[in-house]
Amino acid sequence: MTGERNGTDMATAAAGQQDSAMSNGEPGRALVATRRESLGRAGLDFGSAWDYAPAPETVKAPIAERYGLYIDGKFVMPTGKGGVGKGKSASGYFETINPATEGTLSRVAQGTAADVDAAVRAARKALPKWAGLKPAERGKFLFRIARRIQERARELAVLETMNGGKPIRESRDVDVPLAAQHFFYHAGWADKLPYAFPGRPAPRPVGVCGQIIPWNFPLLMAAWKLAPALACGNTCVLKPAETTPLTALRLAEIFEEVGLPPGVVNIVTGDGRTGAALVEHAGIDKIAFTGSTEVGKRIASAVSGTSKRLTLELGGKSANIIFEDASLDQAVEGIIQGIYFNQGHVCCAGSRLFVQEGVLERVKTKLMIRLASLRVGDPMDKNTDVGAINSRQQLEKIREYLEIGASEGASLCVPSGEGGRAGEGAVGSDAKAIARASSAGLPEKGFWCRPCFFADVQPSHRIAREEIFGPVLAVMSFRTAEEALVRANNSPYGLAAGVWTDKGSKIFEVARKLEAGVVWLNTYNRFDAASPFGGFKESGFGREGGMQGLRAYVEV
Amino acid sequence: MTTTSRLDVTKTYKLLIDGKFPRSESGRTLAVEGASGRVTSHVCHASRKDLRDAVGAARKALDPWRHATAYLRGQILYRMAEMMEGKREELAEAIRTGAACEPGSDVKAAKGAGGTRALANRKVSADDEVMLAIDRLVTFAGWTDKYQQVLGCNNPVAGPYYNFSVPEPTGVIAVVAPDAPALLGLVALLAPVICAGNTAVCVAGESGSARLAASVLGEVIATSDVPGGVVNILTGVRSELLPVIAQHRDIDGVHAANIDAASAKVLREGVAENLKRVKVREGVDFSDEAEGASPWWIEPFVEIKTVWHPSAM
Numbered sequence: 001m002t003g004e005r006n007g008t009d010m011a012t013a014a015a016g017q018q019d020s021a022m023s024n025g026e027p028g029r030a031l032v033a034t035r036r037e038s039l040g041r042a043g044l045d046f047g048s049a050w051d052y053a054p055a056p057e058t059v060k061a062p063i064a065e066r067y068g069l070y071i072d073g074k075f076v077m078p079t080g081k082g083g084v085g086k087g088k089s090a091s092g093y094f095e096t097i098n099p100a101t102e103g104t105l106s107r108v109a110q111g112t113a114a115d116v117d118a119a120v121r122a123a124r125k126a127l128p129k130w131a132g133l134k135p136a137e138r139g140k141f142l143f144r145i146a147r148r149i150q151e152r153a154r155e156l157a158v159l160e161t162m163n164g165g166k167p168i169r170e171s172r173d174v175d176v177p178l179a180a181q182h183f184f185y186h187a188g189w190a191d192k193l194p195y196a197f198p199g200r201p202a203p204r205p206v207g208v209c210g211q212i213i214p215w216n217f218p219l220l221m222a223a224w225k226l227a228p229a230l231a232c233g234n235t236c237v238l239k240p241a242e243t244t245p246l247t248a249l250r251l252a253e254i255f256e257e258v259g260l261p262p263g264v265v266n267i268v269t270g271d272g273r274t275g276a277a278l279v280e281h282a283g284i285d286k287i288a289f290t291g292s293t294e295v296g297k298r299i300a301s302a303v304s305g306t307s308k309r310l311t312l313e314l315g316g317k318s319a320n321i322i323f324e325d326a327s328l329d330q331a332v333e334g335i336i337q338g339i340y341f342n343q344g345h346v347c348c349a350g351s352r353l354f355v356q357e358g359v360l361e362r363v364k365t366k367l368m369i370r371l372a373s374l375r376v377g378d379p380m381d382k383n384t385d386v387g388a389i390n391s392r393q394q395l396e397k398i399r400e401y402l403e404i405g406a407s408e409g410a411s412l413c414v415p416s417g418e419g420g421r422a423g424e425g426a427v428g429s430d431a432k433a434i435a436r437a438s439s440a441g442l443p444e445k446g447f448w449c450r451p452c453f454f455a456d457v458q459p460s461h462r463i464a465r466e467e468i469f470g471p472v473l474a475v476m477s478f479r480t481a482e483e484a485l486v487r488a489n490n491s492p493y494g495l496a497a498g499v500w501t502d503k504g505s506k507i508f509e510v511a512r513k514l515e516a517g518v519v520w521l522n523t524y525n526r527f528d529a530a531s532p533f534g535g536f537k538e539s540g541f542g543r544e545g546g547m548q549g550l551r552a553y554v555e556v
Numbered sequence: 557m558t559t560t561s562r563l564d565v566t567k568t569y570k571l572l573i574d575g576k577f578p579r580s581e582s583g584r585t586l587a588v589e590g591a592s593g594r595v596t597s598h599v600c601h602a603s604r605k606d607l608r609d610a611v612g613a614a615r616k617a618l619d620p621w622r623h624a625t626a627y628l629r630g631q632i633l634y635r636m637a638e639m640m641e642g643k644r645e646e647l648a649e650a651i652r653t654g655a656a657c658e659p660g661s662d663v664k665a666a667k668g669a670g671g672t673r674a675l676a677n678r679k680v681s682a683d684d685e686v687m688l689a690i691d692r693l694v695t696f697a698g699w700t701d702k703y704q705q706v707l708g709c710n711n712p713v714a715g716p717y718y719n720f721s722v723p724e725p726t727g728v729i730a731v732v733a734p735d736a737p738a739l740l741g742l743v744a745l746l747a748p749v750i751c752a753g754n755t756a757v758c759v760a761g762e763s764g765s766a767r768l769a770a771s772v773l774g775e776v777i778a779t780s781d782v783p784g785g786v787v788n789i790l791t792g793v794r795s796e797l798l799p800v801i802a803q804h805r806d807i808d809g810v811h812a813a814n815i816d817a818a819s820a821k822v823l824r825e826g827v828a829e830n831l832k833r834v835k836v837r838e839g840v841d842f843s844d845e846a847e848g849a850s851p852w853w854i855e856p857f858v859e860i861k862t863v864w865h866p867s868a869m
Contacts, residue, residue: 181714198706199850293831301828305821312831492830494859511863513623521865528713532721536859537808538831546711548721548860556852 052375055382057168061158063246066093066107069115069269070252072122073262078109079118094271096245099165100379100388100446108245111268113277116237119266120283123208123235126263131205131233139190142231144258146183149176149223152254156247160219161379163246165388165447166342168380178527179223182545185529186227189550193232196547203554205233206309207285210278212299213248214291215241215390216345216469222248224544225288226265227529232553234286237266239278243391245269276302284308288552290347292467293493293538311542311552313347313534315467316495318516319488320350320524323481324358326500330522332366335473338498338524340374340451343389344471347539348496350524352464353453353475354484360477364413364455367475371451372415376442386471389447395438398449398470402434405463410454410474412437459487467493481510489515494536498524517543568598569771571606571791574613575784577774581605586791588764590653597653599767602792604800607757610788611806614728614755617785622725622753626701633697633751636780640690643776644683650768651682651738680737680843688843689743695849696747703752703851707858718867723858725753726833727808730801732794732823733758734814738765739773740842745811748853750786757807758789759797767791794819802826809857813837833857 068075080092093107109115130138149156153176160171189196193203209229213221222238229236240248252267268274272295279287279302286309289299293314303310320338322331338350355363379387389395406412412433433452442448453473457464464474478484488497497516501507511519517535520526527533532546542552568585570577584601600606621629640647680688708722729749733742741761749756760770774789790797794815801807802822809832810823820836827834835856842848 197852200852297828297831300831301825304824304827310827314831507865511861517859517861519861519863521863523717523864523866526713526715526717526864528711528715528717528719530711531713531719531864532711532860532862534860536724536726536861541831541833541859543860546721546862547709548707551855 052383054378056378057158057161057172057380057382059154059158061155061162063106063159063162067109067245067249067269069109069111069119070249070255070265070267071115071119072125072266073256073260075252076118079112079114080110096163096243098162099243099390100443102445102447105162106246108249108269111239111270111274111277115268115270116274116277116281117283119237119268120208120210120278120281122263122266123237124283126261127205127208127235130230130235130261130264133233135191135193135233138233139187139231141258141260142183142187142190142227145254145260146180146187148254148257149180149183149251152250153177153180156219156250158380159250160247161387164215164218164244165379165390166345167384167387169382169384170342170387174527175217175220178529179220181529182220182223182227185545186231189228190231190233193550193554196550197554197556200556203232203556206553206555207234208283209234209236209286209288209553210239210281210284211236212239212275212278212287212289212291213241214347215244216342216347218244219247219251221290222251224533225290228544228549229288229553230264232550234553235264237268237278237284239268239270239275242269242271279303282306286310286552288542289313293540296540309552311534311544312540313542313544314495314538314540315469316347316349316493316535316539317352317465317467317491318348318350318493318496318498319352319354319491319514320498321354321478321484321488321500321510322356322359322363323499323501323503323506324356325502326359327502327522328359328362328366331500332363332370334498334500334520334522334524335363335367336370336374339453339473340386340471341525343386343449344451345390345394345469346525348518348525348533349469350496350498351468351473352488352491353473354478354487355475356484357477357479360475364475367453368413368415371413371453374415374451376448376450378443386451389449389470392447394469395447395449398468398472399434399438401463401466401468401470401472402437402452405454405457405461405472405474406434408458408461408463410457410461410463412452413455414450414452459490465491481506485510485513489513492538495539496520496535566595566597569600569768569774569791571600571602571610572774572778572787572789573606573610574616574788575778577778578606580792581609586767588653588768597768599771599791602759602790602797604796606790606792607797607800608804610757610790611728611804613785613788614757615806617783618725618727618755621750621755621783621786624753626704629751629753630697630700632781632783633693633700633747636777636782637690637693637697639776639780640686640693640773643772644686644690647686647689647739647769647772647776648682650772651685651765653765653768685737685740688845689740691845692740692744692848693747696751699748699851699854700751703854703858706851707855708860711862713864716867718865719862721860721862723752723855724861726857726859727754728806729754729756729809729811729857730807731756731758732798732801732810732812732815732819733761733766733770734840735761735763735766737842738763739769741766741813742770742773744840744842744848745813746787749811749857750782752854752858754809754857755786756788757801758787759794759801760789760791762794798822803829805830807832809833809835811835811857813840813842
């Protein structure tokens with residue numbers, strides 16, 4: 001790919017500072033992070049020396065006042081009829097906002113059952129020609145799309161950050177480059193499919209695919225869904241998440257630019273009702289859904305009586321295991337990447353941290369120091385590490401879990417409100433700590449949650465079992481590798497896991513025995529178009545990316 | 557001296573659960589009639605409790621089985637084929653004997669719901685069917701240490717990482733066998749499942765021959781080297797057992813073929829329970845050796861695990 005390396009080194013900018021803080025600190029000193037004890041003296045106080053001048057991204061992404069639905073190669077007005085779409089807005093549109101300011105960005109169409117029907121019909125009509133196209137030609141469309149995403153990368157990144165609240169550094173360095181890579185990678189598969197399925201010389205497309213994507217990586221998820229489907233000769237109806245429709249609609253402009261035949265991709269915006277209409281539509285051959293396990297099960301139930309194919313990429317409560325013989329500074333950086341990347345709105349977030357007993361206190365201390373150096377705030381600032389929570393609804397859910405965790409007896413550890421000043425922290429299970437996590441020193445407008453973790457967590461606690469989908473980590477300890485494995489696997493989920501140790505034989509044995517679809521060893525939250533992603537157990541089935549990801553989009 | 561008046565010792569076949577042969581805890585049995593309509597033997601009529609016991613046994617057996625070396629699993633499957641070869645006559649006789657189950661039993665109700673129906677399969681003699689079943693098992697004995705190389709791969713990620721994907725067993729799989737072919741139908745569905753390191757709870761087809769053949773197969777398995785609990789075999793009634801399979805949260809997947817639409821629907825609804833992987837095949841011609849030997853019969857019961865590690869000096 002065009003010079004972009006992996007594009008996923010999201011924490012490298014801050015890593016340098018962290019390293020120096022560590023080497024100047026007192027790594028051997030075990031600091032006890034019990035309740036209400038300040039960890040303030042653990043780090044060095046640089047005063048305001050680490051305060052950064054604002055560095056706002058200046059590229060502008062023009063946004064229209066209103067967006068229609070992208071059906072059959074055209075932007076069309078929503079019908080506002082057909083059983084869904086009522087109640088939100090009489091005119092069939094709803095507002096989409098910037099979660100960092102709560103300001104309205106645009107109004108997008110609430111797709112109705114009639115709109116979904118029109119989209120499915122357009123996809124069906126386009127199917128024979130698209131599926132019958134010479135595979136290499138199909139691939140060339142995808143190559144073109146990848147190129148245009150790269151060329152419009154900054155604009156897409158700005159739009160992604162405005163609509164979703166994620167730091168511009170992440171949308172610029174992770175989301176958009178990976179979206180381009182997904183199209184580029186799958187473009188090349190279009191004329192090589194027989195080689196992906198040994199003994200099956202003539203894989204055929206599944207047909208019309210209904211694809212429902214979440215709000216945490218709006219453009220990237222659109223790419224994950226569309227690229228393999230199109231490469232395999234399917235046509236698509238994509239339903240972006242309610243809160244983050246803008247980059248998918250911008251992608252539609254790119255489809256127009258590259259001359260993608262009308263109807264091959266249709267984009268219907270709306271809320272859950274639009275998604276339900278898509279799932280229930282009789283003209284759909286396959287449903288691909290990324291989202292919560294709860295909704296995934298409802299979709300599975302709706303699809304069970306039909307011949308529709310289904311892939312689900314659902315929730316997780318992924319374990320990150322740190323052994324005593326790990327490189328601890330590296331591991332702490334991995335914890336940070338694992339749980340605070342994208343405000344913790346990551347299905348594979350390493351939200352359960354298991355630390356081997358002997359290094360528990362040291363890890364907690366280092367974690368607190370590192371947390372204090374994370375800059376929370378304006379997502380459009382290039383120095384921001386943690387942006388805005390995606391929606392008020394999600395923020396309320398996270399706050400509820402903060403209260404649940406405290407009431408269950410875990411200790412909430414939150415760094416001070418002064419971003420960039422290492423070592424200041426608050427530990428406690430009272431309302432003050434919770435308030436600090438979500439308000440002190442943060443902008444008044446917008447949805448915010450300071451990165452934090454719970455210590456003294458028991459495996460039975462809800463914060464150790466349920467997906468929070470926010471920057472909240474549950475820290476637990478273990479004694480032996482066997483215990484770590486049993487506890488890591490003791491979850492209905494099985495999406496991802498992390499292991500940190502410098503001992504090669506141990507790391508592979510633990511990796512082998514972890515029940516997780518993605519296992520990151522001495523790293524975390526790495527993604528690549530060539531690397532299959534997807535879960536074991538109730539984290540869903542089917543893979544996205546890599547050779548195995550093609551399977552969901554062909555009949556063999 | 558021979559006597560013509562000797563009374564046959566008719567047999568009641570038992571269930572295979574956890575490597576042992578219990579009777580159904582319910583005490584129920586089903587009669588199997590010979591071609592002449594005479595009751596030749598009985599099989600146990602497995603209850604929901606028997607099914608749950610079998611799932612418990614399969615779960616217990618899972619870790620050692622999936623972590624056994626692929627070479628060992630291959631040898632054990634081959635040993636199973638060897639034992640079947642030695643019982644070819646008995647297996648063929650089982651297929652020939654059971655023509656239909658006793659009228660008036662629970663099976664009748666199942667029939668009413670579209671239950672027992674032998675679906676179209678190329679006609680093969682009982683002897684040929686046994687040979688096909690043995691050969692299918694041998695094929696999968698050979699797959700145990702190869703499917704990983706076909707279904708997995710290294711991934712050329714754009715960064716300094718070593719990255720590979722490997723298939724791992726899904727877990728406890730319910731195998732729901734068709735009514736016909738009696739033995740081959742069961743073996744063809746079971747072999748790919750255990751080949752990949754899953755453990756199995758099998759529900760035999762509802763024809764008399766399917767029940768007898770499954771029972772004899774259970775005796776073969778127990779005398780081969782297959783560890784107890786890896787394969788559990790129940791004879792019973794689908795309409796009773798399938799809802800339990802669908803709702804059971806400790807069953808990770810289902811492999812079924814050529815069953816009635818109502819049964820298939822019940823199984824598919826189980827996906828919403830715990831996202832179990834449900835593969836219900838339709839119109840399978842089990843005597844198609846090329847199709848049945850494909851690694852794509854293993855693929856629905858493996859989970860792709862992708863592993864990353866940084867690569868640096």
